[in-house]
Amino acid sequence: MSKHVARLTSSPPSVAVVRELLQRVRDIGGDADAILRRAGFARGADAASPAAWECQLSREQFSAVYRDCVAMLEDYVSRRAGRPAMNKKEVDLLCYCLISCATLEQAIGRAADFCAMLGGRAGELSLRTAGSRAEFCMHTFHEKRDVSAFLSDLTGLSTYARLFGWLIGVDLEPLTVEACYRPLLDDAVIAWLMPHPIVFEASDNYLRFPARYLRQPVVRSIGEFDELLRTFPFDLTTEQSKSAPLSERVRTILGIALAHRAALPTTAQIAAQFGISAATLKRRLAEEGTSIQGLKDRCRHELALDLLRDQLLPLGEIALRLGFSDAASFARAFRSWSGRSPSAYRLSAVVS
Known part of the structure; x- marks a missing residue:
């Protein structure tokens, strides 16, 4: 096995990556010029002459070119194997299936189940732990290990690495990648597509990372998924995992518990999920201008507003859904949040 240490990506879109991708599309007989036109370049842009378009390359155009090139290459590889490729809609559905998972370990297991339903079109995923290390395997069924299959x-692998970090709100560090290929692309291109150390000519395709991340909670909401999937996994210049403050991650955990009618976790339980002490959790939330109680109140208030719009739902049942012992306790809390009673809010919702 040979080791390749990738350089971190820079912020502007990489012309070198686009050149390489377009060349690979041309190699399989694809229309690279049409890809440039769909990405918004002026008619007449020639994939073989990058000087005519490279100065125009924006982040959005990079994502569009990357998406179309990968789709064409994956379709080529899949047709060669006699099976359809996994499409963007199926990738999106895979991601949505993970939203209700409690931990990263559960999410990886569900992703493996989803891919198994596709009968090998999305490869075969597996996870195992050895001591303090986790090993995620993405086995694909390519008979020919050429540059198209490598891409x-x-x-x-890049998609899963970024998705797993995004789900739990932290990067998987240190992350080592293994690929069952020779380094079939230029170093700069490989570094853009996978900015982590890569071991080549391995027995299979792997992501190896500290096993402690498997216990980390999934902290993303459905709204965040909607936003992510507008460009994911093709916008390589957008930082995926570091966009969730601790307070938002805690709020998502509380919101998921309420949505599943489960008891809200205690401060100690939440701290344990993040691998920190209760005191550290409180301090970091205070630095963000909030607290566990404040986040619980916010989540309960938001859910209460939603439930009160259902005119047929009794206040007593809403109280139980929110974790209150009775309707009177709920009414007192709601008045403290909004300055009016649940009944008054419900009436105003009908009028509006």
Whole structure:
């Protein structure tokens, strides 16, 4: 096995990556010029002459070119194997299936189940732990390990690495990648597509990272998924995992518990999920201008507003859904949040 240490990506879109991708599309007989036109370049832009378009390359255009090139290459590899490729809609559905998972370990297990339903079109996923290390395997069924298959698998590994970090709101560090290929692309291109150390000519495709991340809670909401999937996994210049403050991650955990009619976790339980002490959790939330109680009140208030719009739902049942012992306790809390009673809010919702 050979080791390749990738350089971190810079912020502007990489012309070198686009050149490489377009060349690979041309190699399989694809229309690279049409890809440029769909990405918004002026008619007449020539994939073989990057000087005519490279100065125009924006983040959005990079994502569009990357998406179309990978789709064409994956379709080529899949047709060669006699099966359809996994499409963007199926990738989106896979991601949505993970939203209700409690931990990263559960999310990886569900992703493996989803891919198994596709009968090998999305490869075969597995997870195992050895001591303090976790090993995620993405086995694909490519008979020919050429550059098209390499690009397809490298994109898959990159997608999972960024998705897993995004789900729990932290990067998987340190992360080591193994690929069952020779380094079939230029170093700069590989570094853009996978900015982590890569071991080549391995037995399969792997992501190896500290096993402690498997216990981390999934902290994303459905609204965040909607926003992510507008460009994911093709916008390589957008930082995926670091966009969730601790307070938002805690709020998501509380919101999920309420949505599943489960008891709200205690401060100690939440702190344990993040691998920190209760005191550290309180301090970091205070630095963000909030507290566990404040986040619980916010989540209960938001859910109460939603439930009160259902005119047929009794106040007593709403109280129980929110974790209150009775309707009177709920009414007192609601008045403290909004300055009016639940009944008054319900009436105003009908009028409006």
